[in-house]
Amino acid sequence: MKMSETLKTKIPKLIIFLCGVLTIADLYLNVPVSVHNSAITLQKIAMVISAFSIGLGVASILTHHGGAIMRRTGGWYFSIWLLVLFAIFAIVGFAYGPTSDQYMWLFNNIFVPVNQTMYSLLGVFIVYALYRTFQAKNIEVGVMIVVSLFTLIGRAPIGGYLWSGFPAIREWCKILNLGGYRAFIIVSAIGAVAMGIRVLLGRETSILGRGGE
Amino acid sequence: MGILSEGQTCALLLFALVAILEIYFHGQKTARHLRRIEGVEKIDEAIRRATEMGRPVLSSTGIDPLYSTCAPAIIANLDVIGHLAQETAKLGTQLILAIGPSDVLPLATEIYREGCVAAGVPEAFREDNVRFITDEQWPYTAAIFGIMEREKPAANIFIGRYHAEALHFGVIGKRTGAITIAGNTELGMSSFFVVSCDYTLLGEEVYAAGAYLSNNISRINAISSQDIIKWISVALTMIGAIAVTMGSSIFTNILSL
Numbered sequence: 001m002k003m004s005e006t007l008k009t010k011i012p013k014l015i016i017f018l019c020g021v022l023t024i025a026d027l028y029l030n031v032p033v034s035v036h037n038s039a040i041t042l043q044k045i046a047m048v049i050s051a052f053s054i055g056l057g058v059a060s061i062l063t064h065h066g067g068a069i070m071r072r073t074g075g076w077y078f079s080i081w082l083l084v085l086f087a088i089f090a091i092v093g094f095a096y097g098p099t100s101d102q103y104m105w106l107f108n109n110i111f112v113p114v115n116q117t118m119y120s121l122l123g124v125f126i127v128y129a130l131y132r133t134f135q136a137k138n139i140e141v142g143v144m145i146v147v148s149l150f151t152l153i154g155r156a157p158i159g160g161y162l163w164s165g166f167p168a169i170r171e172w173c174k175i176l177n178l179g180g181y182r183a184f185i186i187v188s189a190i191g192a193v194a195m196g197i198r199v200l201l202g203r204e205t206s207i208l209g210r211g212g213e
Numbered sequence: 214m215g216i217l218s219e220g221q222t223c224a225l226l227l228f229a230l231v232a233i234l235e236i237y238f239h240g241q242k243t244a245r246h247l248r249r250i251e252g253v254e255k256i257d258e259a260i261r262r263a264t265e266m267g268r269p270v271l272s273s274t275g276i277d278p279l280y281s282t283c284a285p286a287i288i289a290n291l292d293v294i295g296h297l298a299q300e301t302a303k304l305g306t307q308l309i310l311a312i313g314p315s316d317v318l319p320l321a322t323e324i325y326r327e328g329c330v331a332a333g334v335p336e337a338f339r340e341d342n343v344r345f346i347t348d349e350q351w352p353y354t355a356a357i358f359g360i361m362e363r364e365k366p367a368a369n370i371f372i373g374r375y376h377a378e379a380l381h382f383g384v385i386g387k388r389t390g391a392i393t394i395a396g397n398t399e400l401g402m403s404s405f406f407v408v409s410c411d412y413t414l415l416g417e418e419v420y421a422a423g424a425y426l427s428n429n430i431s432r433i434n435a436i437s438s439q440d441i442i443k444w445i446s447v448a449l450t451m452i453g454a455i456a457v458t459m460g461s462s463i464f465t466n467i468l469s470l
Contacts, residue, residue: 024228027221028217028224028225029216029217030216030217030218046280049316053315053319056315056318056319056345057315058345060318060344063340064345067341074363074364114351115349115352121381122381129384129408132387133408181400182450184400184403184416187416187439187446188398188400188417190442190446191398191416191417191421192285192286192398192420193227194231194420194435194436194439195285195288195289195420197228197235198235198435199285201235203239203435204292206288206289206292206324207291
């Protein structure tokens, strides 16, 4: 039991602490070259470990979609389509290489158009979200509508033509925006630093699972 | 050449201050006041609603990998996933985890499994419900669309770092009649969540969510140190603004040391 606890929590916490201290020391202090190189190596190791996990991802895809086809769950035919394309891309990629003409043909004619389609939906969704937001009746939405109107009119050529003050008001709105923007950046950074320290001190145990508590 | 890297002195001081406050408050036995975070409080309500409707709960971690700068946001989200796993297991509700980056997959799987074990319902864990998608933005978005449309989750919890796909999730969540609770550390895209989701966590609230849900006094005390740093930042900002307005650059010079 004690051995299990050591393996499950104490050793991982120690590794996290040592890796964290080394990386932080490399950032804030003028450390010897050997320490700097160790920190760089550590980052490379993290990337390699991360790359290994792709195998797990492939296993997850095959298991999930294979199971969906076997059980004939809703939309199982999409799983067949996914696995067929997965196989085609994998075979062509392994046979000819990911930069070959054959692979690029597949990429440019299958992946790129579908990708662009998804991206273009953003235009529709922005209008939908705008409509939904403006339906609400409260002070915040009122302020947002006023700012949006000034921004729209200030940006459109007709705004400046009607009154030269519109572009100026739009510019001033940017200052208000910048204040909020910076406040957000500062509090997010504080939160991230605090989270990093909690992980480093072994007090944020979520990455070790519930057993880490 | 000094011991400190150039331009990093103030950052190191801030780092040390956060660390000292974390250690100090973590050790306190009485609970400190923590302001209400409505979005986090609604997570349990959303799980109960999904249970009543007999529909699953969907959560994701975004597309950024663990070894990127958004690691703190992913870790914060994993903490929430642990809570979701525990609560859904207790209530017998399905939890679907749609994982973008492959390096988060093993962590999310284990946290889901351990959450079910901690709830006393280990059989609630279904490996099939932890799904690797891809870290490519739009295929990831399309896959989550598919899950939302086909499996109709009644609660969508998106906490972490999301990009333009944030708006898609909010809109589709609304279309499928789900409660969507989202938190984003990516500023430009937070507005997408704000306009399209039912509840939104902003900025440091994302990092506090796990501790807030845990009801653990030490952890809650530790995150309350963030509020103190925030007030110090507000004070520094005001002093800096006044100093610059009066034509003095001493303050900015000190901060850039």
